[in-house]
Amino acid sequence: MSESAPVVHVVDDDASFLTAVSRLLRAAGYTVRASSKAEEFLAQLADTPGCVIADLQMPGLSGLDLQAALTRAGHMLPVIFLSGHGDIPITVQAMRQGAEDFLTKLAPKEELLDAVKRALARDARQRAERARLRELRARFDALTPRERGVLQHVVQGRLNKQIAADLGINERTVKLHRTAITTKLHVRSAAELARLVQEAGVFDERSPTFPKGL
Template identity: 50%
Template sequence: MPDDGEAGCILLDVRIPGMSGPELQRRLNELESTLPIVFLTGHADTATTVQAIKAGAEDFLTKPIASEQLIEAITRAVARHELVRDQRTRLDSLRALLAKLTPRERQVFDLIVCGRINKQIAHELGTTERTIKAHRHQVMEKMQVQSLAELVSIAERLGARASGGEVKA
């Protein structure tokens, strides 16, 4: 049930046959569906609205509603879903590149994004600066970046830790 790569949106009522809309939302969340949910109901109350929004609903609309307003809400939800899906795909690609680094290249990567220079990395890892330059070149190549700024940006997107710079991937 999690989305198959297509952008979309689920339009859901609070009251549906068989189960409540919030219950279906909870089940979709358990299935890790990334499709945004827009609630449209004639049976809104504050508690249900708050519960749905806290559970990740994109919007909560009350009937009667103008068709333009409904279309706008769905359009926003689909656009956000496309953006999130594209970001997730890019992060998955970056994680795959990071996973291709050897353990030593990974150490060098972590130290580079921490701000260490080649000489410091060589000292810390007990090797020569020339060896570190070779590892650094391999890291840049495998991560498909041209600059240190790009490498640091990738580390940030992957969640570099402030203490030590080690990326959790």
């Protein structure tokens, strides 16, 4: 994904309100894309930095429907909901599903701009974390099947002699594999290695076993 300026997406079927919010955001220096329907917004959405300001009640897909569709599509854009009236049960549902904020349309413009600032900062943090995890998992993908097998034993705290016996290889080969693992993963200690394994979720699923002597 190429780096680009964040976009604030405004989705509201009220044309006058959509225009007013868009002007406010542009005046504050934001790039804005306005849509009058959730379906229109979703059809044109690309994986670019930003956030979403959505009316809660709209014909067709509602704001909550839009939020659910983003989640299903793997788009993690923070959502700020706007409503013509406060509705506590819906507010709770929206926040439980990860909404950044829930404001009434009569809220001061400062509150909306503050919510947008927080939403964009959250999106930037989440994108940076996802990029870091992709890079980390790419390091693990560079390991050979045998190195992954040795690694699984290493993070369980087993000694080279024990690993050699379990895998049916000699201890010197285990040492060579461990050196290759630490080099590929850019780590210097077993503690750092264990931390990276946990962060990357390498062995979350049941790992394959290997025949002895390979």
